[in-house]
Amino acid sequence: MISLSGLTKEFPGGVRAIDSLDLEIGDGEFFALLGPSGCGKTTLLRTIAGLETPTSGNIGIGGADVTGLPPGRRDVAMVFQDYALFPHMDVTSNIAYPLRIKKVSRARREAKAAETASRLSLSELLARRPAQLSGGQQQRVALARAIASRPQVFLFDEPLSNLDARLRLEARTFLKRLQRELAVTTVFVTHDQGEALALADRIAVMNAGRITQVGTPSEVFHRPADPFVAGFIGSTPMNLLPASAEGGELHVAGAVLPLPRDIADGPLLYGLRPEYADLSQSALIGRRDAFSGKVAVVENLGTAHLVTLESGDLLIQVVVPEGDEPAIGASAWAVPRPGRALLYRDDRLLTGA
Amino acid sequence: MTRHALATIGRATFLAVVLGFFSLPLLWLASAPFDAHPSITTSLPEFTFGNFRSLLDNPYVMSSLRNSLLQAAGSAALVVVLAALAAYALSRVRVPGRDALLYVLLLLSSVVTGTAAMVPLFELATRLNLIDTHLGVILTLSGGLLPAAIFILKDFMDGTPTSYEESARVFGASPLQILRHIVIPLVRPGLATIAVWAVANVWGSFLQPFILLRDPDKSPGAVILYTLYTEGGAPRLDLISTFSLLYSLPVVVMYVFVSRRYGFRFHGGIKR
Ligand SMILES: Nc1ncnc2c1ncn2[C@@H]1O[C@H](COP(=O)(O)OP(=O)(O)O)[C@@H](O)[C@H]1O
Ligand SMILES: [Mg+2]
Numbered sequence A: 001m002i003s004l005s006g007l008t009k010e011f012p013g014g015v016r017a018i019d020s021l022d023l024e025i026g027d028g029e030f031f032a033l034l035g036p037s038g039c040g041k042t043t044l045l046r047t048i049a050g051l052e053t054p055t056s057g058n059i060g061i062g063g064a065d066v067t068g069l070p071p072g073r074r075d076v077a078m079v080f081q082d083y084a085l086f087p088h089m090d091v092t093s094n095i096a097y098p099l100r101i102k103k104v105s106r107a108r109r110e111a112k113a114a115e116t117a118s119r120l121s122l123s124e125l126l127a128r129r130p131a132q133l134s135g136g137q138q139q140r141v142a143l144a145r146a147i148a149s150r151p152q153v154f155l156f157d158e159p160l161s162n163l164d165a166r167l168r169l170e171a172r173t174f175l176k177r178l179q180r181e182l183a184v185t186t187v188f189v190t191h192d193q194g195e196a197l198a199l200a201d202r203i204a205v206m207n208a209g210r211i212t213q214v215g216t217p218s219e220v221f222h223r224p225a226d227p228f229v230a231g232f233i234g235s236t237p238m239n240l241l242p243a244s245a246e247g248g249e250l251h252v253a254g255a256v257l258p259l260p261r262d263i264a265d266g267p268l269l270y271g272l273r274p275e276y277a278d279l280s281q282s283a284l285i286g287r288r289d290a291f292s293g294k295v296a297v298v299e300n301l302g303t304a305h306l307v308t309l310e311s312g313d314l315l316i317q318v319v320v321p322e323g324d325e326p327a328i329g330a331s332a333w334a335v336p337r338p339g340r341a342l343l344y345r346d347d348r349l350l351t352g353a
Numbered sequence B: 001m002t003r004h005a006l007a008t009i010g011r012a013t014f015l016a017v018v019l020g021f022f023s024l025p026l027l028w029l030a031s032a033p034f035d036a037h038p039s040i041t042t043s044l045p046e047f048t049f050g051n052f053r054s055l056l057d058n059p060y061v062m063s064s065l066r067n068s069l070l071q072a073a074g075s076a077a078l079v080v081v082l083a084a085l086a087a088y089a090l091s092r093v094r095v096p097g098r099d100a101l102l103y104v105l106l107l108l109s110s111v112v113t114g115t116a117a118m119v120p121l122f123e124l125a126t127r128l129n130l131i132d133t134h135l136g137v138i139l140t141l142s143g144g145l146l147p148a149a150i151f152i153l154k155d156f157m158d159g160t161p162t163s164y165e166e167s168a169r170v171f172g173a174s175p176l177q178i179l180r181h182i183v184i185p186l187v188r189p190g191l192a193t194i195a196v197w198a199v200a201n202v203w204g205s206f207l208q209p210f211i212l213l214r215d216p217d218k219s220p221g222a223v224i225l226y227t228l229y230t231e232g233g234a235p236r237l238d239l240i241s242t243f244s245l246l247y248s249l250p251v252v253v254m255y256v257f258v259s260r261r262y263g264f265r266f267h268g269g270i271k272r
Helices: A041-049 A091-101 A106-119 A135-148 A165-182 A193-199 A217-222 A227-232 B002-034 B050-057 B060-092 B098-112 B115-127 B134-158 B162-170 B175-186 B188-203 B207-212 B221-225 B237-262
Strands: A002-010 A016-025 A030-034 A056-061 A076-079 A153-157 A185-190 A202-207 A210-215 A239-246 A249-252 A255-258 A266-272 A277-280 A291-300 A304-311 A314-321 A331-336 A342-345 A348-352
Touching: A002 A041, A016 A041, A016 A056, A016 A210, A030 A041, A030 A165, A030 A193, A041 A056, A041 A076, A041 A153, A041 A185, A076 A135, A076 B162, A091 A106, A091 A135, A091 B175, A106 A135, A135 A165, A165 A193, A185 A193, A193 A217, A202 A217, A202 A227, A210 A217, A210 A227, A227 A239, A227 A266, A227 A342, A239 A314, A249 A266, A277 A314, A291 A314, A304 A331, B002 B050, B002 B237, B050 B060, B050 B237, B060 B134, B060 B175, B060 B188, B060 B221, B060 B237, B098 B134, B115 B134, B115 B207, B134 B188, B134 B207, B162 B175, B175 B188, B188 B237, B207 B221, B221 B237
Parallel strands: A030 A185, A030 A202, A076 A153, A153 A185
Antiparallel strands: A002 A016, A002 A056, A202 A210, A239 A249, A239 A266, A249 A255, A266 A342, A277 A331, A291 A304, A291 A331, A304 A314, A342 A348
C-alpha cells in the first residue's frame, strides 16, 4: 500500500511539479498516473522512489513512513523510461544486479536471473549486451531486473512509450498478465489515455501537478470529473459545447434538449463523446434535439469514420460506422443518444443529460 | 584531364614532403643507435651494438628509466584517481559557478607547472622538505595535469546518463558501489585516455624534475639525457640517440597496449 499526503515538490527556480497531492494506492493494485507531458508524473514517481526529496508532505509504503529513507531502503523497484540497462553488463548480470547488491552468491544469483529470464522468454539472450537487444527485449530485461529484486512496489515510467505501435499492444497485454500473476502493487506513468484505460485497475488523472480525478477506467471514461479530464480521456476528443439552461430546457448549439432535474438556470458546458451521437443525412422535420451542420472533415478510423460538422462557428464531431460516411459539404444532423451527455458548471460535473 | 593529373601529382608530392619531414627524424632514431659513427644526418648505419654497451656503462642510465617509470606511474595514478572523483562530483552535483571554476583552473594549470611559477614552487617544495624526493616531482606534475584531466573526464561523465546510477541507487547500491559497478566501467576509455596522457606528459617533463631533484640517482630520463655531453660540451650523438631509443620505447609500448585493451581514441580528448 502506498499513501501520499500533502506531497509537494518544488524545483529550484519555482516550478511546482507536484502540488499538495493526496493519494492512496491499495495492495496489489495496478495503478496508472495519467496526464499530459510536463504535468509532473515522472517527478511524482521519482519522489515515491526517493530519487527526489519532497519539499513537504509524507510518503508511506506498506504502512511505514519512508519520506526520509534513501531509495535503496524503500523496497521499491523502478523501470526507467529509457530502461537504464547497464550497457557494460550482459543480460544475466543486469537481471542479477539487485541480488549482487544484496550480497547473494554468484551461483545463486545467476540461477535466479536465469529463472526470471525464462519467465519473460529471455533465456536465449542471457549472454547479450543491452545494445544487442531490440526495444521490446530491452523492456523485458528491465522488467526482469525489477522482478528479480522482489520489491513491495513496482514503479514504471512510461514502460511502453519506447516501443513501436504494434509491439506496444503486445507488450500491454503481456504487462497486464504479468502484473496479475505477480500481484505486486504497481504504479505506472503514461501520457497515453488508451494505455491507462486498458491496463489499470484505477487511474489518477493529473494536470499541472495536481490530481483532478481518481477512479476506475470506467468511472474516468464515463463520468470525467471536469472538462479537462473529459477532453483528455477517450480516443476521440469529447465535444465540449457552451450551453445554457433556460426554463427547464437545455439550449446547445441551436438544439433544444431535455434538461435533467435539479439543474438551475444559467450557463453550462455540454459534453458529448463522438461515439454517443448518431449522424442523420436526411432532414429531421420537427425535431429540435439534433445539431445541424455541414460536413467539414471526414477522418478514416479504420472500422469507423470521424465526421466533423460545422454548425455556425462550433465544431461537432460524430463517429459513424463504416459505409455510412457522408460527402464533404453535405448537410447532416447529429443526434445525441439520450443519457450519454455530461453537464459541467464552473468546471464541476453536475450530472449526465 | 591534364589539370586533374597535375592536381593529383601536386597532392602526392605535397604529402610525400610532409611524410618525409615527419619520418626522417624517426628514421634517424631507428638507425643512429646502431651506427658506429652517428651524425645528425640519416645514413645507412655501420652496424654495431657498441653504443648500447657504452651507454650502459653510464651508472645513471638504467636507474633514470626506473625513476621516469616511478614518477610517471605515480603521477598518472594520482591524476586518474583525483580527477575521476572530482569530475564525478562536478558532473553530478550542481555547484554554483562550476563552469567558471573549471575554466579558471584550466587557465591556471599552465601557470602552475609552467616556468613562471617555478621559483615559488621551489620555495614551497623546500619548506615542505620535498626537494630531492620523487613525491615532490609527482605532486608538482600532477597539480599541473589535474585541471585538464578533470575537464576532460567531466565531459565523459556528462555523457553518461544519470539514470544508470539512479537505477542502481533504487536497488540499494551505495555511492561507492555505484562508482565501482557503474561509473568507472562506463568511463573506462576516458580513464585510460587520462592515464596515458599523464604518463606521456610526465615522461617528457624536464624542467620540474631538473629543478626539484639534485641527486642524479633520482633523476628521470629526460634529465639524464641532458647530461650526455662531452666535457667540451659537444653532444655525444651515439649515446643520445641510443638513449632516446630506449627512452621512447616504454611510451610506445604503453600506447599500443592501452589502445588494444581499451580502444581509446583521442578526439581532442572528447569521446563520441
Ligand atoms: N530536475 C528538474 N529541475 C527543474 N524542473 C524540473 C526538473 N524535473 C522536472 N522539472 C519540471 O517539472 C515539471 C514536471 O516534469 P515531469 O515530472 O518530468 O513531467 P511528466 O513526466 O509528466 O512529463 C515540468 O515543468 C518540468 O520542466
Ligand atoms: Mg515523464
